[in-house]
Amino acid sequence: MDISLGEYLFARLAQLSVHSIFGVPGDFSLALLDTLPPTSRWVGNANELNAAYAADGYLRVTGLACLVTSFGSGELSALNGVAGAYAEHVALLHVVGVPSIAAQAKQLLRRHTLGNGDFTVFHRMAQNVAHTTAFLNDIRTAPAEIDRCIREAYLAQRPVYVGLPANLVAMRVPASRLAAPLDLTRAPNDSCTEHEVVAACIRLMRAAHAPVVVVDAGAARHGCKRIAARLVDATQFPVFVTPMGKGGVDEQHPRFGGVFVGTLSYPAVRAAVDAADLVLSIGGLMSDFSTSSFSYRFSTKNVVEFHADYVKVKTATYPGVQMKVCLEELLQTDSQGAQVSSLDPLGPLPQDYLWSRLGSWLREDDIVITETGTSAFGVIQTRFPDRTLGISQVLWGSVGFTVGATLGAVLAAEETDTTRRVILFVGDGSLQLTVQEISTMVRWGTKPYLFVMNNDGSTIDRLLHGNASYNDIQPWDNLALLPLFNAVNYETRRVSTPADVDVMFEDAGFANNDRIRMVEVMLPRMDAPLHLQGVEASLGESLEFVEL
């Protein structure tokens, strides 16, 4: 039995629960799409950048996603989305349909090239934002190369680029390779080094009077949410989460201390972390937004950083020690606690009211997606139920990301559980960059909640940089979008007051994700969530990018 190389690729992806493929058809990817089996779904996005965002949203649910674009203009349009996946450490397999080997050799083709016969320039550009790349040119080695690329993307949680010449995709390869699933295990930790790390950790933990655990995005990316929770249970150390890691710990846990945003944290959170004499940092990916300033450092020098493939104890780095295995061993130690006082919410502002109230409406397993800016700051106040998945592109911060990511996340969620809710919060300004992906949500009959925060322009930029007219946007009739995109079974509503919010969140029908919904949340023009007002307050102080 043999199958085409394209079928081989999609079969490998299906083995890893990747059943939806994202992208826009283009000249050089059509042949590949013709090999897509009926058990996989070609999503068909509105543009390539949106497709990359959607794939990113999908993989944050499944752990891996595949984006297919076409040579030249197609792949370049997706590049910002791929760079975001690189910055944020997620596993995006980017398959680019490229011209046939014969056409490349003859340098004959000119369309979608720069007109200079150079077929390698886009591959070279992609290498800057890829963990590894392959530019296939031999059918005999192609299946092994595909296996290598998928494996490396998965293990590194980074984008990988595969150039796939159109003449190869229909060629036959042995199906027997598929009988053995991909080996996604890492080489084991060197046991001597691991013992040394664990011994050092235990010494620090026993000596500490006020230890804390800080969970960042890397914990979820590398499958360490459960082990982090078990570490907290075992040690009873207070646990904090970064904005980027939000959803990575159970916020109902009695030891949950809050969201750590550096100097912009609630005072009690900041005090607790500053007072710590040991920080166990799990999956740390610090950015200026997630930590609120560049001068951010833990007060203590006793910091242990657990990463996917190394551990750092104070200033010593131990390459090759994987956190997952290392944390398992560490769990043999005793516990030691310190109580952090629960946080008092401040007096409600309209936005703050929404964010606080949201917590009671959320359910376990909900997926909450918040756009960089107002929404990502606001949701810090929302206490998540256990197993809530939070998605926010905090580090890369590409505006409009979440509309695409919502499409990907809702497709992934509905593939396994149609009752799992996907809830987007996006500003009216950010929405305008990627709005057409709502059309793709309609096309596939998905049922997300789309909250559009209408504050008449970009509040975050106004706060960061004054009230200049370049932050104004053209106002849209947002609630007309779903009918324009030919949605049939949908609901729209507009909420303007706390009472509106109460009615909405108390409506049992509304809580049931049986149709696509858009809620336009009308906010005062310069209103902002609590933490974002902190950004304003620290203008010219710690946020260097403001005072540039």
Add this chain to the structure above:
Amino acid sequence: MDISLGEYLFARLAQLSVHSIFGVPGDFSLALLDTLPPTSRWVGNANELNAAYAADGYLRVTGLACLVTSFGSGELSALNGVAGAYAEHVALLHVVGVPSIAAQAKQLLRRHTLGNGDFTVFHRMAQNVAHTTAFLNDIRTAPAEIDRCIREAYLAQRPVYVGLPANLVAMRVPASRLAAPLDLTRAPNDSCTEHEVVAACIRLMRAAHAPVVVVDAGAARHGCKRIAARLVDATQFPVFVTPMGKGGVDEQHPRFGGVFVGTLSYPAVRAAVDAADLVLSIGGLMSDFSTSSFSYRFSTKNVVEFHADYVKVKTATYPGVQMKVCLEELLQTDSQGAQVSSLDPLGPLPQDYLWSRLGSWLREDDIVITETGTSAFGVIQTRFPDRTLGISQVLWGSVGFTVGATLGAVLAAEETDTTRRVILFVGDGSLQLTVQEISTMVRWGTKPYLFVMNNDGSTIDRLLHGNASYNDIQPWDNLALLPLFNAVNYETRRVSTPADVDVMFEDAGFANNDRIRMVEVMLPRMDAPLHLQGVEASLGESLEFVEL
């Protein structure tokens, strides 16, 4: 008197009639935007890729445009548009607001970076699609560097990248530099070489029995439309235009022979060019779409290619000989003619009817923008009035380009003449990639004609690659777009029959561009213009990208 560096940049651009600046505000470009003088306009696009397309449309009217984006995600989102400007030889100044020199040196900032402290990666990526670049770091040399970049973009008609640290833009520079306008003249041709070229041309022209002139896009880019017209007048040689060069010659001229599309040309056009024993090619930028196949060659070996900065006579290349000056000298020679029969239109199909009928409705100075695919092929049949400007991204072929380009072109046109009409033809599928830029057209009160060719998906891809479901799109209520974007003074109409088209084109009110208009043209699903059916007919024959 001194001014800020930002004011200096915008003043230089204004001296070259660049009064509209395209882009999306971002963290590192805000400081630059604060220096924009009230005499210039910040357009404020819906996303960066659309902004690049719009800048491209603007510069095809003015000769130069400026795109401002922000470090990281902003600039990468625009990259496909910049690559298109590189492939198509147009002068796009891409100014990227980058972090302050201090932040770069300290490698402190992390947002919008890849998280690895590398601030140069995006600049390196941009170098692949730029004629030259500058990454400014010294206020003393910055004005001269800006001058160099603008000059090189203009003369090379290629994109140029300028990285502008946010801390430099408010620093003061001498205003006195602005008193001397930029020198945009090239070094003169070497007169000996030029005489040799001209002598060789004249020998070939005198010996030829059936000479022809073929005008491509480079003629308009480098200001050689008038001189090409004078050459035709003087020699009475028949003149043909390529699809990419359309609008570069007066199609009402008695010597106009038609549009040369290689093997897809009308038979009479193909026969005339094949029979030629001398081809004077002016501004040639051949692509597979504009010439219809890779095997395309002129039958004769007697080809003289005139380019911006070199001339090629048969196999001899003369670097540094500029076509404009060289053609002036050549005009001293005598004329010699050959008559080409006028072309008979074939029997009307619905699309063909529209394209043919369009010619009678067009006026001198109209700007006609056609999306790659159905529209770019269809408009080949339309006979343009003199001084019609045709815009189509034939070589790079990025889908959705024209919606952005229409915004740029209509802003540029209305800056000098509000009665000048800008007319877009875009497919319903292509529209979905960049639709939000219509919102920016509404915001600025522009008055373009937007013809949406609704054939329920991508006809060109169906023709090229069968009727697969991945070519289907979500149908939209397109005529609801203008009210959704809050247009006030607008007109929509839907035409479905030849009679509808006649009524529309005979309506004097419709011909008056006093409001923004959208016309949805309802077409049979698999209908295609004549030349595109030619593509289908040559499947597996000459179009290698089809048979990959």
